[in-house]
Amino acid sequence: MSFTQAIFEALESLNGNKMRSGLTVLGIVIGVAAVIAMLAVGNGAQASITGSISSIGTNLLFVFSGSADGPPGGPGSGRSGNNDRPLTLSDADALKDPFAAPSVELVAPAIQGNGTLTFAGENSTTTISGVTPDYAIVRNMELAEGEFINQEHILGRMSVVILGPESAIAIFGHADGVVGETIRIEGQPFRVIGVTVAKGGGAFGSEDNAAYIPFTTAQARLIKRGVRDEVDVIFIQAVSAEAVPSASEEVSNIIRQRHRTPIGIDDFTVFTQQDFLSTFATITGVLTIFLGGIAGISLLVGGIGIMNIMLVSVTERTREIGLRKALGARKKDILLQFLTESSLLSLIGGVIGIMFGWLIAFVVGKVATATGNNFTPIVGTDAIILSTSFSAIIGLFFGIYPASRAANLEPVEALRYE
Amino acid sequence: MDWVIEAHNLTKTYMMGEFEVQALRNVSFNIERGEMVSIMGPSGSGKSTMMNTLGCLDRPTSGEYILDGESVSEMNDDQLASVRNRKVGFVFQSFNLLSRLTALGNVELPLRYAGITEGRRERAQAALEAVGLKDRMTHRPYELSGGQQQRVAVARSLVNNPAIIMADEPTGNLDSKVGKEIMNLLLALNKERGTTLIIVTHDPNIAEQTQRVIRLRDGELDLDVTAEDKGRKK
Numbered sequence: 343m344s345f346t347q348a349i350f351e352a353l354e355s356l357n358g359n360k361m362r363s364g365l366t367v368l369g370i371v372i373g374v375a376a377v378i379a380m381l382a383v384g385n386g387a388q389a390s391i392t393g394s395i396s397s398i399g400t401n402l403l404f405v406f407s408g409s410a411d412g413p414p415g416g417p418g419s420g421r422s423g424n425n426d427r428p429l430t431l432s433d434a435d436a437l438k439d440p441f442a443a444p445s446v447e448l449v450a451p452a453i454q455g456n457g458t459l460t461f462a463g464e465n466s467t468t469t470i471s472g473v474t475p476d477y478a479i480v481r482n483m484e485l486a487e488g489e490f491i492n493q494e495h496i497l498g499r500m501s502v503v504i505l506g507p508e509s510a511i512a513i514f515g516h517a518d519g520v521v522g523e524t525i526r527i528e529g530q531p532f533r534v535i536g537v538t539v540a541k542g543g544g545a546f547g548s549e550d551n552a553a554y555i556p557f558t559t560a561q562a563r564l565i566k567r568g569v570r571d572e573v574d575v576i577f578i579q580a581v582s583a584e585a586v587p588s589a590s591e592e593v594s595n596i597i598r599q600r601h602r603t604p605i606g607i608d609d610f611t612v613f614t615q616q617d618f619l620s621t622f623a624t625i626t627g628v629l630t631i632f633l634g635g636i637a638g639i640s641l642l643v644g645g646i647g648i649m650n651i652m653l654v655s656v657t658e659r660t661r662e663i664g665l666r667k668a669l670g671a672r673k674k675d676i677l678l679q680f681l682t683e684s685s686l687l688s689l690i691g692g693v694i695g696i697m698f699g700w701l702i703a704f705v706v707g708k709v710a711t712a713t714g715n716n717f718t719p720i721v722g723t724d725a726i727i728l729s730t731s732f733s734a735i736i737g738l739f740f741g742i743y744p745a746s747r748a749a750n751l752e753p754v755e756a757l758r759y760e
Numbered sequence: 761m762d763w764v765i766e767a768h769n770l771t772k773t774y775m776m777g778e779f780e781v782q783a784l785r786n787v788s789f790n791i792e793r794g795e796m797v798s799i800m801g802p803s804g805s806g807k808s809t810m811m812n813t814l815g816c817l818d819r820p821t822s823g824e825y826i827l828d829g830e831s832v833s834e835m836n837d838d839q840l841a842s843v844r845n846r847k848v849g850f851v852f853q854s855f856n857l858l859s860r861l862t863a864l865g866n867v868e869l870p871l872r873y874a875g876i877t878e879g880r881r882e883r884a885q886a887a888l889e890a891v892g893l894k895d896r897m898t899h900r901p902y903e904l905s906g907g908q909q910q911r912v913a914v915a916r917s918l919v920n921n922p923a924i925i926m927a928d929e930p931t932g933n934l935d936s937k938v939g940k941e942i943m944n945l946l947l948a949l950n951k952e953r954g955t956t957l958i959i960v961t962h963d964p965n966i967a968e969q970t971q972r973v974i975r976l977r978d979g980e981l982d983l984d985v986t987a988e989d990k991g992r993k994k
């Protein structure tokens with residue numbers, strides 16, 4: 343019997359027991375939909391995190407004080423209270439040496455702390471960063487209005503502030519037309535000279551809820567540190583994305599020399615944006631596999647459902663099998679007949695499941711967007727191919743046992759079966 | 761002689777736990793092409809076992825069986841399937857039609873397993889016409905009476921132009937009037953087409969209509985009465 347005929351007959355037979363076929367298909371639909379949706383959510387999460395890390399700047403390196411095997415809680419967390427020497431302004435200056443650090447383009451030291459902004463009775467607590475003019479370039483910062491901190495502000499320790507749009511809205515109620523206003527930070531008057539462009543949430547919390555003041559001003563009046571000229575973090579821009587590893591090497595060597603630490607027991611950490619990317623890629627990768635694995639289990643359960651139904655069906659149709667054999671069906675004809683039925687069940691389930699999973703992913707994306715999260719689940723072709731072939735394989739695999747049982751029935755016995 | 765069936769010392773032994781049941785013991789006979797034979801005997805005498813063996817549904821434990829020139833005794837399962845498909849048509853007591861398929865679909869089944877695609881429909885239609893079901897082709901079994909269902913089964917048995925048609929108590933599930941119609945149909949087919957017909961029955965009236973009667977008792981050939989013998993008796 344030809345293959346198209348086998349498919350046609352299988353459809354006929356599945357159609358003959360709609361309720362049962364439908365329920366069996368449902369098991370696969372749920373499994374495949376779960377796999378598709380889970381992988382889509384996992385991939386979406388990965389893409390969204392990777393995107394927000396990339397938005398920090400591709401040539402970016404961070405230097406924190408403290409030896410850590412991983413990131414030490416991000417910038418602003420301060421030192422961990424041991425014998426580590428803090429990073430200082432002179433460390434930062436040393437990194438600007440074009441001969442010792444040819445891969446380094448720009449160096450932007452910063453100190454960070456929390457403070458309360460006040461304007462006309464409105465309060466808002468935010469992160470205050472003391473920064474230098476290069477900070478804007480290193481961190482890809484763009485201004486919606488006004489201008490950034492310049493060298494004059496630094497030298498004069500001037501009381502000027504750049505606000506993130508969220509912070510501006512928090513105290514002014516709007517983010518435009520606020521340049522020139524005077525606000526208070528921790529009670530001291532500061533003149534607003536600029537507002538940054540909204541960036542959305544990032545890997546280090548929102549950069550939109552922030553205030554930037556000249557480094558020298560912060561050092562002198564707002565953020566007190568134990569050691570003179572201490573900085574919390576040094577942002578470094580490498581000359582190119584390819585130069586990031588060599589920049590990291592150069593920076594490490596310079597600070598090692600200055601801190602006189604033996605190799606292997608650094609009291610600082612250089613972290614590159616690639617490190618963040620690969621760290622998060624690993625985390626979301628594990629998450630995706632985990633979610634996909636759980637969904638895969640439900641697909642497996644669906645497969646067992648197919649096997650169960652096929653076994654029942656073989657028993658029910660023993661006489662039919664006997665008759666077909668009497669009429670000349672060979673073992674492989676019967677095998678093909680039942681394998682086609684089980685594969686069709688799971689393939690139909692797979693196709694419906696893909697559409698269903700797609701719908702779930704779509705709805706999750708809509709809900710995420712509606713609740714203000716910039717997150718879009720991604721239904722990849724790999725996930726579709728994976729779950730289609732997986733469900734077809736499941737249909738085949740779980741169909742083989744019942745089908746071979748049918749194929750090996752003795753015609754005489756089968757015909758006698760009541 | 762043109763033998764369709766040559767059976768030499770056919771023996772079939774079933775194991776029932778530790779006991780051996782000899783369903784057939786050293787049965788030998790030949791059947792000529794175009795003959796019409798009844799197999800009779802009390803219940804448990806081995807009639808069905810004989811049918812299954814002659815119909816290539818089962819192999820004899822020992823002995824040789826040649827069907828239409830092919831030695832069947834040593835064939836494997838798939839070879840047997842092919843022989844059944846080409847040379848044997850079955851009519852069962854309980855019709856054994858597939859309820860999902862129409863009359864036409866049921867009659868087409870043997871052709872499907874023969875790998876015939878071209879002219880399949882036409883051949884099935886012709887077979888149904890031959891059994892008088894021209895206007896019932898697209899009916900499903902549950903839309904047909906018992907007699908009509910058995911007619912479909914007869915059409916299915918002859919659609920492949922087999923060497924023999926084997927009918928195991930074909931009228932057993934029908935009332936006597938309809939049973940007679942089916943018998944007349946089988947007799948007519950035998951006459952018109954010359955198809956060898958083997959009917960298992962314990963109805964003496966049916967046996968009376970066939971040229972030859974083979975009687976079994978406890979798995980042994982008890983009596984083999986041919987037409988000439990009948991004539992001599994009368």
Ligand SMILES: Nc1ncnc2c1ncn2[C@@H]1O[C@H](COP(=O)(O)OP(=O)(O)O)[C@@H](O)[C@H]1O
Binds near residue numbers: 801808
């Ligand atoms: N599959 C089997 N296993 C064991 N014994 C069987 C089997 N088939 C038939 N027999 C035995 O073989 C004998 C002949 O059975 P059967 O051919 O069905 O007789 P009949 O059709 O004449 O009533 C009986 O004794 C029956 O019990």
Ligand SMILES: [Mg+2]
Binds near residue numbers: 807808
């Ligand atoms: Mg019997």
